[in-house]
Amino acid sequence: MTGAVFIEIFKQTWKQMLAWGLGLAALAMLVVLMVPLFDMQDMKTLLESFPPFILAMIGVGRDLEVFATNEGFVAIGFFGKSALIFAVYPVVMGMRITAEEEDNGIMDVLLSLPVSRAQVLVEKFLAYCVSIVGVVALIYLGVGIGDSLGNVGLDVGRLTEVTFYLIPLMIFVMAATMLVAALARRRMVALGVITAFVVASFSLQTIGLAAEGTVAEPLGTVSFFSYYNAGDILREGFIWPHIAGYIALSLVMLGASLVRYERRDVGV
């Protein structure tokens, strides 16, 4: 029956979604509660004394004006710097689409049922996309609760776009994980490759930022993290070409995974 896999995956995943969402929400809340501890004007003066490459490396870069606001502190200090943490959940979920169940033999049972491989992949992908939305919504809730508890006076509305911009980023990471798993077959191989990809991307982004104005700067552009810039989002709102890029690449990777998974042996 169409939708049965989607519903079951959601039943199996909601607790993990809640755990991850609440954990990240707690982290967000903590960062928000820290805001009153800093005088943003002093912070700005202090940061202005830093060499530009240091500012770039800690993710502030040319966003000093933005960073020295309550919302900027949360956007860049939490959302910008925690991008690597946000990539962990979609990797875990992406591994579950095929690699984990293939490795432990569950996929044999599932694919012996009247359901196509494509249907299994698409329904699982969609279910995990919903769980990503759930995690991000909980993070947003964490920001809001932190603001209320600490009476911080954040303009939470300005952080809405920074928060929900995480959704296409996380879906992109999950799609990449799914593709690697479809290609690599073995869970551990897939996990190793996707971990290397994510860490390398994060490193390239950092190098690209630190090397602003040098020949190494373009390195940052090949990192998918570079298209989630909390400072830019806070200034400009949703950057639609970047979002469209994440979505388009995710769909391409979903399609490539379907083609590859349809053609190869399962569980060998």
Next chain:
Amino acid sequence: MAASSVIDIKGLSKIYGSGSKATVALDKLTLQVQPGEIFGYLGPNGAGKTTTIRVLLDLIRPSSGSASIFGMDARQQSVEIHQRIGFLPGELSLWQGRSGAQVIHYIASVRGDIKSIVKQAEELAARLKLDISKKVRDLSSGNKRKLGLVIAMMHSPDLLILDEPTNGLDPLVQQTFHELMNEFRDKGKTVFLSSHVLSEVQAICDRVGILRDGDLKAVQSVDALTDVKFRWVHVQFRDGVPAEVAQGLRNLPAVSEFNADGPHARMRLQGDFDPLLRTLGAGYVEQLHVEEPTLEDIFLAYYSGEGAGA
């Protein structure tokens, strides 16, 4: 005849790897399974039984040849075929954190007719004395196997494909399993089961295919296969094997491959026990043990011309 076969495999080969690392798992396998029969797919571990089953289920793709079930191509029409089959894998893995009832409900929901499938699953679970309220991770291997059987049979499939179905089942449950299979056959349905246990195949199968190194050696009725008429006899004497007894046993036409080691003697007996027992009488026998031929013995006997029909 082939058109009415439930399973029709033609020239099926499966080669893993390539070049010097290529391994032939199946070699031009051709086999038909007829409606209403319990077909035993017999062979030692690594013979290619599971590979055949995985091709039939479209989990792996053949290197050459074709397989069809109910006249439908196993690859192109796998979803339609899977609607009518039940499958129990050799190594069953299920969702550890879900209860048996939840797993049953999930699989029933994929199959579509949740209410009637779940009802039948509960009846089967009761027959197999399986508590489906327990989480999968808390089930013993035998109970997990029972759950696998329930899942395979709960939607009343037309064809059951079972890979080593009684692995880990205690003898009482094996008996229930045999009853279930016979009832299944009585309804005109078909069973394709793989095994390396001869007694299991003898107990329930109508016909047997013998697979070895990916090659189907023969398809026989069970009676013909097991009519090899030899046994292994182990004798333990109190004071070593007496020389006259050893000589007498060697001279018996029915005894071959005689081997004495200290107080122990092992021999192959073809035919009646009486001449052997009379010869043993000259010594003091402490223990006598008769061993049924193994599947490997039957293979060897069969191909050396001593087996059924030979």
